[in-house]
Amino acid sequence: MTRTRLAVVFGGRSTEHAISCVSAGSILAAVDRDRYDVVAVGITPEGRWVLAPDDPSLLTRSGRELPGVKDGQAVALPGDPTAGGLVPLEDGAALNRDTALLGAVDVVFPVLHGPYGEDGTLQGLLELADVPYVGSGVLASAAAMDKSVARVLLAAAGIPVTAAVTVRAARWASDPAGVTEQVRALGLPVFVKPARGGSSIGISRVTDLADLPAAVADALRCDPKVLVEAAVVGREVECGILEDATGQPQASVPAEVRLVGDHDFYDFEAKYLDDATELDCPADLSADVTARLQEMARQAYAALDCEGLARVDFFVGPDGGLTVNEVNTMPGFTPSSMFPRMWAASGVDYPALVDRLVQAALRRGTGLR
């Protein structure tokens, strides 16, 4: 039996570089080596592609230290399907190791979060190169990444989203008073966030309009497009979507994230460093709310044209009303991340999850579909 060559691509240029590395480490550890030949490809924060050590232990969090991709043997995946897959960037003489790892790959697991990875850019390269890959294609990746675009598509599909104002850097520079009036109309508090961010980086909760300029400036440091959203009161509940063997999206049991300690919201520290969250999986919800939430998660997945997997994040109001907060096309993927835990609780363990995603990618292939 010939093994499938699987390239796990991770790291990348976004602020979620380290989180991607942790996710990739878990995937490398879980891949069935009897069935897959694995090539670990790291993308440095500068965007350089390198052959990375296929060693999960180098990609774990230790205390408050998060891992990163170190420079190494540079490779490229040309967008030319006849180029033969992964090629060295240095000439042959400069190659000192790992040449066996180069060449055609059958499938890529792009375990990247944020811009230049989860946003359709890498997916576009893989389409050009004609290499199948795990997860959503170009359109869904780009649409889900951009919270100001995703909310329009979700709302058009009848899915409740919160009221928001999109603020571009140029508008903020020229008309801060006009923006402030629009924000006032939303009602306080508001959440100010980069339109294409993740891991809560650059997000602030604003309770006083006097704090709006600093919050917008913070978000603008991550992204020239910023979203100001009315705050939703509700529990934070997430639902995983995974394609089954026939390509049908299935919903996991939902899980609730609860903050413990003194975080105002689910910020970066709470997510990754402070052990400040507790996860109820499955979430303690009535059968009715659970069923409505799972159905709405499937609708959101379809509304954005997602493929393979997604994690749909909700607010569940005190009356059981649902609001979709965001759709993540490449959710965090460590065994303790929400998505794998929700699937484990739904009967799909971590190695099986990785395998199902890769098999779905191979089944789907590339091209218009």
Ligand SMILES: Nc1ncnc2c1ncn2[C@@H]1O[C@H](COP(=O)(O)OP(=O)(O)O)[C@@H](O)[C@H]1O
């Ligand atoms: N409109 C909102 N109402 C209430 N809480 C919010 C709102 N937007 C964001 N938050 C809080 O901020 C967190 C991060 O925001 P989110 O939009 O999910 O960004 P990210 O993509 O970085 O995860 C959410 O999990 C939630 O705790």
Ligand SMILES: [Mg+2]
């Ligand atoms: Mg989120």
